[in-house]
Amino acid sequence: MASDRIDVRHVAKLARLALTESEVLRYGSQLAGLLTFVDELRGLDTEHVGATAQVVESRNVTRPDVVGPCLSREDALAGAPQAQNGFFRVPKIIAAAE
Amino acid sequence: MISERSSVPPADAAAKYEAVIGIECHVELKTASKMFCGCPNAFGGEPNTQVCPVCLALPGALPVPNAAAIEHMIRAGLAFDCAIPAFSKFDRKNYFYPDMPKDYQISQYDMPLTQGGVVRYWLADGTLRECRLTRIHLEEDTGKSTHAGSGDGRIAGSTYSLVDFNRAGVPLMECVSDPDIRSADEAVAFLDALKRTFVQLGISDVKMEEGSLRCDANVSLRLRGAAEYGTKTEIKNMNSFRSVHRAIQSEIERQTGLLERGERIIQETRGWDEAGGVTHSMRSKEKAHDYRYFPDPDLVPMEIDAATVERVRAALPELPIARYERYVDAYKLSVAQATQLVDNASLAEYFDRAVDSAKSPAGVLNFVLGDLSRLANESGIEVAHSKVTPEALAELVALTDAKTINSKVAKDVLVRLWNDGGSAKAIVQADGLAQVSDPAAVGAFVDAALAANPKSVADFAAGKENALKFLIGQVMKASRGTANPALVETVLRDRMR
Amino acid sequence: MSADDLLFTSGARAIARSVNRRERSAADIAEAVRVALPERDRDLGAYLTLTPDLMRQHARRVDERIAAGETLPLAGVPVAIKDNMCLRGTRTTCGSKMLENWIAPYTATAVGRLLAAGALPIGKTNMDEFAMGSSCENSALRTTRNPYDFDRVPGGSSGGSAAAVGAELATLALGSDTGGSIREPAAFCNVVGFKPTYGRVSRYGLIAFASSLDQIGPFARTVEDAALAYDAIAGYDPLDATSLNAPNEPTADALRTDLRGMRVGIVKEFGTADLGPAIHAAYAQAYADLAALGAELVEVELPTAKYGLATYYLIAPAECSSNLARFDGVRYGLRVDGADVGEMYEKTRAAGFGDEVKRRILIGTYALSSGYYDAYYVKAQKARTAIADDFKRAFARCDLIASPAASTPAFTFNAKSDPVAMYLMDYYTIPVSLAGLPALSVPCGAVVPEDGTRPMPLGLQLAAPLFSERLLLGAAHAYERATQHALKLPRPQIAKAP
Structure with missing residues (x-):
């Protein structure tokens, strides 16, 4: 393992990225470097500070329950790497508990 | 696996x-x-x-x-x-x-x-x-x-x-x-x-x-x-x-x-x-x-x-559990009856409106879960959308409860309401369907029946109770179902004693 | 007036005026651009896709509308669009192999508004893959060069748009700015680059990098043109829940000629002495020029700004790790087959994404993952609040904040191989982005880099309180008008030196 700070293989699994051995090593050290860099945040006292998820202060932005236009099926499927009978086709799904 | x-x-x-x-x-x-x-x-x-x-x-x-x-x-x-x-x-x-x-x-x-x-x-x-x-x-x-x-x-x-x-x-x-x-x-x-x-x-x-x-x-x-x-x-x-x-x-x-x-x-x-x-x-x-x-x-x-929250709360309908408890507690419906109504909201609303007019939950329930539901099933029309208004049903229940009409007549009136709509009271009045409980009037029907069926009179005298039922049927038929059945039996027994 | 003069040196206002007065047709402009553009862009590499047919269609429509009596604010103005904004029927790649052949079936709101205002779409411009980068070197599809020195980068991530406007291959361009992706390339390419307040311009149809930070804005050769473009694209969009539902005040009529009565904050923590004597002197002069226009210079403190980079490099990757999950080979884009769907995902994403995108997806996934969420993601969100609060306090004492737009002028290709070194380019722009503030970069001089021979442009960043676009553009116009730095550099290159 390139770094004991970050289990790159596990994170790549979560992110669904296939990594080569050399990428595991390279990203491992780069990401460890980046984590060291962001560690400076520990120097900032945020005990009495709220978290900002969004800078906009608007609330309750909704749309009325009204039906609008859909894409044509041709447009919907136009970019599909593989389509069949109006469906998107994917390789077999390995069943896994959610 | x-x-x-x-x-x-x-x-x-x-x-x-x-x-x-x-x-x-x-x-x-x-x-x-x-x-x-x-x-x-x-x-x-x-x-x-x-x-x-x-x-x-x-x-x-x-x-x-x-x-x-x-x-x-x-x-x-x-x-x-x-x-x-x-x-x-x-x-x-x-x-x-x-x-x-x-x-x-x-x-x-x-x-x-x-x-x-x-x-x-x-x-x-x-x-x-x-x-x-x-x-x-x-x-x-x-x-x-x-x-x-x-x-x-x-x-x-x-x-x-x-x-x-x-x-x-x-x-x-x-x-x-x-x-x-x-x-x-x-x-x-x-x-x-x-x-x-x-x-x-x-x-x-x-x-x-x-x-x-x-x-x-x-x-x-x-x-x-x-x-x-x-x-x-x-x-x-x-x-x-x-x-x-x-x-x-x-x-x-x-x-x-x-x-x-x-x-x-x-x-x-x-x-x-x-x-x-x-x-x-x-x-x-x-x-x-x-x-x-x-x-x-x-x-x-x-x-x-x-x-x-208050705006939404104010617009909430009566909830099923509340309706269920009302039916069971106030109207004394059985669990099955209450459940049947609660699970059919439009029928339950119809029921409630009829009860409001009739003040007789049991009478309304009989029609709603009985003949009305049967008619609805046969026709594919929901009770709430039928020609029988809750008010007409309430009248019918009141006429029945007051013994103004008997149950046989009530069933016939209901069918007429289902087919044509209108008021139960009006139908009963127009067609003279009110129950006849005047002993003299009933006596006239009875005497005619006795005169026309001497064999049945003899059978009854020989102890055959079935003959009495036949005679009651004849009287009811002659009176188009309006004669009070209990009075008919009393008068018959009295005459044949 | 030759086609070249009109297209390649005129401003948007002048072009629109001549087309609205029917002195020239939009169709003629479209034709001139169509003929000239491929050759002019051959070596610069600003564009990934040219859209001559679409441009012609729009030109015809513009001419019809003007014939019908309409006046259009951007009538016949040729524009470039960063390739992370959808344009129906046009390839939209995000500079990535993942979307190399994807045709967008719908149009981004901002793009639609620009075109509805009469603009003519020249094409889609190069960018760092998924807008992640500060040099355009992360594009998987093309190399874009700096119009002032072909050995140098145009900046990024909106490098193609900045280079196109800088090299006079477009009158206006749209870019997107997440941590500095409009302002830094604008500084590198000697143009004005404007990032509006977060929420002013709809993000609908902008392919997301970091949703809470991304904002579309214009590039132009003058502040006035940037204001015109901004006025065309800004405003509430019911398709973007983060778009501000507030009346939009036009900015193009708010341009000032002096800065009297205005207080300009110079940030104590943003000293320029470390940037070298030439750069230091250039910014000192820029601040002095602001004062000469009547502004009162005040020192303000942003004690938490130094945490900006660390904060940004947690929040932006976290959001990107989720935003980029949809590139999975199922519905569009690249697919690399696998024995099962899981293998297909992993191979597709491995092949479709470049290094920097993968790094950010990994660090973002990590920052959100179980056991690290509070220590990294939540901590960064809190730091973001602290930084925004610092700006609020600073703006109690001033109307605008002035600083460098980037740490250096344009650097040479491959000069920043260490990711963190590249991230440092955005030291001045990132805190502003985290606070959601409107900011722009306006040319403020040039320096000859130590490793170069030609003078390379510098940008002055001006940042304003939330929603203060009028104030910001008005002041920038006064500075630009008084200094005219953009015009002091020699004409940009459009072809490789023989």
């Missing part, structure tokens, strides 16, 4: 343990459009024809929440006495799956639209129960995968899958109960309560066969009287209330068997196999999911103020 066939444990073993059950169910909300885009929220449709950049997760598309879905949630929450927090938000639940277009689901993590609450429900024997809710939150549905190549449409053994995103983005509420349920019967009764409440509120059709209600159950056992919970399993793939009942019962029996043999229950997800009547382990070797929830930066928070 590991299959364990459960053998039914002996009764004393079953009595030793108490089941502890919690339900998680997903209910599709009834709206015109989807949760975050304007595509129609409609079941069926050719595959991938109800999709747009948003619900297909095209690059650059953004979600905007459906106001009606949020209001539906508040209605649901208020129906079950949930708290409606002043602040709520949407979060992203990240996991990859082919029928999940964005590979994250917009859901609610730590600040759902409703918290707490309680579902009150009743069992077939009339026992009232309560199950607390943990929360109800709002999210979006996924698309649907069809598995091909396995012959039976199942995922196991399939060689590829076909994905339709028409359902992707349909508003979905997830209800999570506390583990307050103690039996398969209670679980189904609890689900019935959810279903009839959501239908009554108009927020969902709750059609399990169309997948608009899907549920999982957490099941564990403990020794009766024990305070601590046992190890639970999560049961999935139950697609009808019947299969919920069977699956939970089967799981209780499986766990009982394991405990009786001194084995451990493994915490796991188990899939219900409808055909085999057993649950299968769905253990996967993967690590526990790490959904990496975080606030969705494409959406802004919701603040539900007290005025909104």
Whole structure:
């Protein structure tokens, strides 16, 4: 393992990225470097500070329950790497508990 | 997959343990459009024809929440006495799956639209129960995968899958109960309560066969009287209330068997196999999911103020549990009668209006669950939409209760009301259908019948009671059913003494 | 007036005026651009896709509308669009192999508004893959050069748009700015680059990098043109829940000629002495020029700004890790087959994404993952609040904040191989982005880099309180008018030196 700070293989699994051995090593050290860099945040006292998820202060932005236009099926499927009978086709799904 | 066939444990073993059950169910909300885009929220449709950049997760598309879905949630929450927090938000639940277009689901993590609450429900024997809710939150549905190549449409053994995103983005509420349920019967009764409440509120059709209600159950056992919970399993793939009942019962029996043999229950997800009547382990070797929830930066928070809550509360209809209790307590309906009415909201409203006019719940009930329901079934017209107004029915009940007409006449008048509408009183008056209880008038009918049927008179004298029935029939016929039957019998017996 | 003069040196206002007065047709302009553009862009590499047919269609429509009596604010103005904004029927790549052949079936709101205002779409411009980078070197599809020195980068991530406007291959361009992706390339390419307040311009149809930070804005050769473009694209969009539902005040009529009565904050923590004597002197002069226009210079403190980079490099990757999950080979874009769907995902994403994108997806996934969420993601969100609060306090004492737009002028290709070294380019722009503030970069001089021979432009960043676009553009116009730095450099290169 390139770094004991970050289990790159596990994170790549979560992110669904296939990594080569050399990428595991390279990203491992780069990401460890980046984590060291962001560690400076520990120097900032945020005990009495709220978290900002969004800078906009608007609330309750909704749309009325009204039906609008859909894409044509041709447009919907136009970019599909593989389509069949109006469906998107994917390789077999390995069943896994959610 | 590991299959364990459960053998039914002996009764004393079953009595030793108490089941502890919690339900998680997903209910599709009834709206015109989807949760975050304007595509129609409609079941069926050719595959991938109800999709747009948003619900297909095209690059650059953004979600905007459906106001009606949020209001539906508040209605649901208020129906079950949930708290409606002043602040709520949407979060992203990240996991990859082919029928999940964005590979994250917009859901609610730590600040759902409703918290707490309680579902009150009743069992077939009339026992009232309560199950607390943990929360109800709002999210979006996924698309649907069809598995091909396995012959039976199942995922196991399939060689590829076909994905339709028409359902992707349909508003979905997830209800999570506390583990307050103690039996398969209670679980189904609890689900019935959810279903009839959501239908009554108009927020969902709750059609399990169309997948608009899907549920999982957490099941564990403990020794009766024990305070601590046992190890639970999560049961999935139950697609009808019947299969919920069977699956939970089967799981209780499986766990009982394991405990009786001194084995451990493994915490796991188990899939219900409808055909085999057993649950299968769905253990996967993967690590526990790490959904990496975080606030969705494409959406802004919701603040539900007290005025909104009160506006929604004021518009709530009478809820099924309240109606049920009113019928049983005030009207003395049986559990089955009350349930039948509560489960048919339009019939129950009709019933209530008729009772309001007639002040005779029992009389109205007889017609509503009896002849009226029969006529409705035969014609395919709902009682509430028939020509028999609740007011006309109330008149009919009043005429019957006052013995102005007898039950035979009442049935005939009802049919006429069903076919032509109008007022029961007017029909009875116009056709002279009022019951004749004047002894002189009845005596005239009786004398005529005796004169015309000497053989029956002789038979009666010889002790044949049947002859009396025949004579009563003759009198009723002659009087077009209006003669008071009790008086007819009295006068007949008197004359033939 | 030759086609070249009109297209390649005129401003948007002048072009629109001549087309609105029917002195020249939009169709003629479209034709001139169509003929000239491929050759002019051959070596510069600003564009990934040219859209001559679409441009012609729009030109015809513009001419019809003007014939019908309409006046259009951007009539016949040739524009470039960063390739992370959808344009129906046009390839939209995000500079990535993942979307190399993806045709967008819909149009981004901002793009639609620009075109509805009469603009003519020249094409889609190069960018760092998924807008992640500060040099355009992370494009998987093309190399874009700096018009002032072909050995140098145009900046990024909106490098193609900046280079196109800088090299006079477009009158206006749209870019997107997440941590500095408009302002830094604008500084590098001697143009004005403007990032509006977060929420002013709809993000609908902008392929997301970091949703809480991304904002579309214009590039132009003058502040006035930037204001014109901004006025065309800004405003509430019901398709973007984060778009501000507030009346939009036009900015193009708010341009000032002096800065009297205005207080300009110079940030104590943003000293320029470390940037070298030439750069230090250039910014000192820029601040002095602001004062000469009547502004009162005040020192303000942003004690938490130094945490900006660390904060940004947690929040932006976290959001990107989720935003980029949809590139999975199922519905569009690249697919690399696998034995099962999981393998297909992993191979597709491995092949479709470049190094920097993968790094950010990994660090973002990590920051959100179980056990690290509070320590990294939540901590960064809190730091973000602290930084925004610092700006609020600072703006109690001043109307605008002035600083460098980037740490250096344009650097040479491959000069920043260490990711963190590249991140440092955005030291001045990132805190502003985290606070959601409107900011722009306006040319403020040039320096000859130590490793170069030609003078390379510098940009002055001006940042304003939320929603203060009028104030910001008005002041920038006064500075630009008084200094005219953009015109002091020699004409940009459009072809490789022989």
